[in-house]
Amino acid sequence: FCIGQKLNEGKTKQIFELVDQPGLVLVQSKDQITAGNAVRKDQMEGKAAIANKTTSCVFKLLQESGIKTAFVKQHSDTAFIATHCEMIPIEWVCRRVATGSFLKRNPGVKEGYRFTPLKMEMFFKDDANNDPQWSEEQLLESKFCLAGLTISQCEVDIMNRSTVAIFEILEKAWATQNCTLVDMKIEFGVNVKTQEIVLADVIDNDSWRLWPAGDRSQQKDKQVYRDLKEVTPEAMQMVKRNFEWVSERVKLLLEPQASGRVVVLMGSTSDMAHCEKIRKACTSYGIMCILRVTSAHKGPDETLRIKAEYEGDGVPTVFVAVAGRSNGLGPVMSGNTAYPVINCPPLTPDWGAQDVWSSLRMPSGLGCSTVLSPDAAAQFAAQIFGLTDHLVWCKLRASMLNTWVSLKLADKKLQACSL
Ligand SMILES: Nc1ncnc2c1ncn2[C@@H]1O[C@H](COP(=O)(O)OP(=O)(O)OP(=O)(O)O)[C@@H](O)[C@H]1O
Ligand SMILES: *[C@@H]1O[C@H](CO)[C@@H](O)[C@H](O)[C@H]1NC(C)=O
Ligand SMILES: *[C@@H]1O[C@H](CO)[C@@H](O)[C@H](O)[C@H]1NC(C)=O
Ligand SMILES: *[C@@H]1O[C@H](CO)[C@@H](O)[C@H](O)[C@H]1NC(C)=O
Ligand SMILES: CC(=O)N[C@H]1CO[C@H](CO)[C@@H](O)[C@@H]1O
Ligand SMILES: [Mg+2]
Numbered sequence: 001f002c003i004g005q006k007l008n009e010g011k012t013k014q015i016f017e018l019v020d021q022p023g024l025v026l027v028q029s030k031d032q033i034t035a036g037n038a039v040r041k042d043q044m045e046g047k048a049a050i051a052n053k054t055t056s057c058v059f060k061l062l063q064e065s066g067i068k069t070a071f072v073k074q075h076s077d078t079a080f081i082a083t084h085c086e087m088i089p090i091e092w093v094c095r096r097v098a099t100g101s102f103l104k105r106n107p108g109v110k111e112g113y114r115f116t117p118l119k120m121e122m123f124f125k126d127d128a129n130n131d132p133q134w135s136e137e138q139l140l141e142s143k144f145c146l147a148g149l150t151i152s153q154c155e156v157d158i159m160n161r162s163t164v165a166i167f168e169i170l171e172k173a174w175a176t177q178n179c180t181l182v183d184m185k186i187e188f189g190v191n192v193k194t195q196e197i198v199l200a201d202v203i204d205n206d207s208w209r210l211w212p213a214g215d216r217s218q219q220k221d222k223q224v225y226r227d228l229k230e231v232t233p234e235a236m237q238m239v240k241r242n243f244e245w246v247s248e249r250v251k252l253l254l255e256p257q258a259s260g261r262v263v264v265l266m267g268s269t270s271d272m273a274h275c276e277k278i279r280k281a282c283t284s285y286g287i288m289c290i291l292r293v294t295s296a297h298k299g300p301d302e303t304l305r306i307k308a309e310y311e312g313d314g315v316p317t318v319f320v321a322v323a324g325r326s327n328g329l330g331p332v333m334s335g336n337t338a339y340p341v342i343n344c345p346p347l348t349p350d351w352g353a354q355d356v357w358s359s360l361r362m363p364s365g366l367g368c369s370t371v372l373s374p375d376a377a378a379q380f381a382a383q384i385f386g387l388t389d390h391l392v393w394c395k396l397r398a399s400m401l402n403t404w405v406s407l408k409l410a411d412k413k414l415q416a417c418s419l
Contacts, residue, residue, distance in 0.1 A: 007084075013202075018081070023193040027202075029078040050247040051204045052077055057250040058170065058203045064254075064391070065169055066398035067162070070189055070200035085189025085200045086146035089125040090139060092159060094118050094167040095183040099209065102183075105133070118164055125187075147190040149197075154412045158197055158405055159188050165401040166199060169394045173253040174210060176390050182209035205243050258388045260316035261288040262381045265306070265333065267295045267323035274346040274374055275322050281378030285395050287385060289378075296323070296332040303329065307337055316388075318381040320344050321368075325351070327358040334368035340384055341368040344377035 003026055004017035016026040029051065052074070059071035070082040095102060098113035102121075122139065123131045136156055144151040163186060171181040185207055189200030262282045264275045275291050282289035294303045310317045319341045321330030330343035343359040359370040371377040379396070386393035 017084075023084055023191075024072060025082055025084045026075060027080050027082050049077055050243045051202075053247040054204050054250050055202045056080065057254060061173055061253050061394065062166060062169060062199065062398075065394035066402060067166060067169065068196060068198045068402075070191070070198050082200065083198065084192045085198065086192060087187060087189045087200060088144060088146055088151060088159070088197075090134070090159070091123040091125055091131065091185050091187060092163040093121040093123065093183060093185045094163050095121070096167070096171065097180065097182045097211075099182060118167055120160055120163060123185075147192045147195055149190045149195045154408055155197060158408060161401060161404060162188070162197070162199065165397055169397055170203075170208070172390045172393055172397075176257050177249045177252060178213050179249070180211045180213075182211055184208040205246065210246065254391075256286075256389055256391050258316065258385075259288070260318065260385045260389065261290060261310075262318050262320060262378070263306075263310050264289060264291045264320045264322060265294050265303070265329055266291065267293075267297075267329055269293055271322045271324060271346050274344070277374035278320055278322070278344065278378050281375045282381065285378065285382040285385075285392050287378075287382060287392065294329070296328040297326070300332065303332060304336060307333060311337060311339070316385070318342065318384055320377055320381065322346060324348070325355055325358075327355070330359060330368050330370075331362055331366055334366045335363070340381075342377050342380055343368055343370040344372070344374060345370070347372065 001021050002019040004019040006014055007017055007025060008015040009030075012030055014028045014030060016028065018024045018026055056071075056074045059069055062069055063071060070085050072081040072083060074080050095115055096118060097111075098106070098109050098115070098119075099111050102119075103109060103111055122134050122136075124134045124138070125131055139151065139156055140153060142151075149155065166186060167181065167184050170184065174181045184203075186199060186203065187201040188197050190196070191198055262278070264278050266272070266275050272291075279289040279291060292306055294306055296303045307319075310319075317339050319330075319333050319337065319339060321327065321333055321341060321343050322345065323329040324346050327343055327345050330341050330345075334341040345355060345359050347355055356370070356372075359368075362368065369380065371380050382392050382396055386396050
């Protein structure tokens with residue numbers, strides 16, 4: 001592609017149009033351009049590379065989870081391609097632990113106070129007035145219109161909910177590195193082509209506070225820089241080392257912590273279509289899914305042998321039993337394994353109401369569950385793995401947000417039509 005004219009420029013970034021790629025822009029970090037002498041340039045490049053890694057890993061994690069973001073792909077060490085947005089001039093701040101400016105604005109609250117649910121705040125981006133805190137009413141009354149979209153209650157609610165989901169996803173990911181995400185600030189834009197609200201701008205060293213093992217004294221974010229009593233070369237080295245620590249760890253946020261698998265056992269291949277739906281849904285969560293044919297009525301020895309195969313290699317497994325008519329498969333599995341078993345019987349209209357009881361009424365000592373829809377059975381298996389695998393949990397969390405947003409938008413559309 002070919003870089004077109006400059007659309008916008010701020011303190012740290014330039015935004016360029018992309019010729020022949022309408023709807024996309026190039027977001028170029030200014031670090032390299034402003035660098036004067038060679039020593040300074042070297043220092044800047046180091047920083048830019050760290051910021052590059054942080055932003056691209058964080059956006060990749062969010063994107064793969066299913067969060068709508070403006071990020072498209074990395075272009076170079078200091079630039080990425082993004083969807084062209086008109087930015088909503090609000091900084092959304094989300095806090096888990098009270099610290100920093102919150103303590104000044106809320107005297108009496110001690111540092112370390114934990115917000116459950118998360119505390120949301122918003123600030124109007126207005127350099128001249130030091131980014132004043134705003135209420136929801138102030139935002140509604142300013143009636144911003146961006147890319148043809150008026151920011152009304154629906155849009156405010158979507159941004160508020162999205163900020164919470166994004167925080168929870170990053171919090172869960174950092175927890176795998178024994179790091180507490182203390183607070184975070186983000187911005188949203190309106191995609192000029194689709195009029196969708198998406199997470200935009202960047203998430204970098206300046207966007208959050210991280211405390212390793214919840215310990216403020218070991219904080220690894222820009223606060224170290226703010227707290228420096230004197231800017232000595234040694235101190236600057238320490239700041240840089242902290243950013244490097246973060247940029248090394250940030251890659252690990254994309255690594256699975258534990259990978260499990262789903263084994264679908266079907267009584268006969270006539271249930272294949274039903275089982276393929278389960279496999280497809282598992283794959284969408286990034287969970288490996290294996291299909292096997294076995295009947296607990298006609299070949300119980302084989303059923304137990306297959307069970308032993310998956311118990312024997314130490315990979316955490318959830319079994320899904322798909323058996324029509326009388327479901328012997330799920331209960332036999334459940335009575336003979338410590339792994340979770342989900343019954344997902346393919347019910348038919350004629351006998352379904354009677355057949356389902358073979359999956360529901362169990363002898364004592366059996367803990368299998370029954371989930372009728374194949375998608376929902378896969379979702380339940382994902383929720384089990386999500387307890388230990390943050391990548392799966394993040395996909396479930398984003399999907400919950402996206403469902404909530406679609407309902408909100410469907411209602412908005414219906415109200416607009418009936419006016
Ligand atoms: N995907 C995008 N599409 C269009 N504009 C964007 C996109 N991402 C960021 N921008 C805008 O690019 C401009 C330059 O960014 P920069 O961060 O350098 O600004 P800044 O000087 O920090 O000002 P601000 O206080 O608005 O962040 C900002 O107005 C920012 O909102
Ligand atoms: C910038 O990020 C991209 C994508 O993650 C990576 O390939 C590239 O090496 C990074 N550049 C530097 C200097 O780290
Ligand atoms: C975000 O939503 C919560 C819950 O509905 C609400 O209490 C809070 O005031 C909202 N925050 C902002 C900044 O709009
Ligand atoms: C996190 O802490 C636990 C318990 O202290 C430790 O076993 C584990 O290795 C740590 N993980 C990382 C990534 O530091
Ligand atoms: C202290 C420090 O180096 N902070 C940097 C964080 O990243 C922004 C740009 O993304 C730089 O402008 C800051 O200098
Ligand atoms: Mg900015």
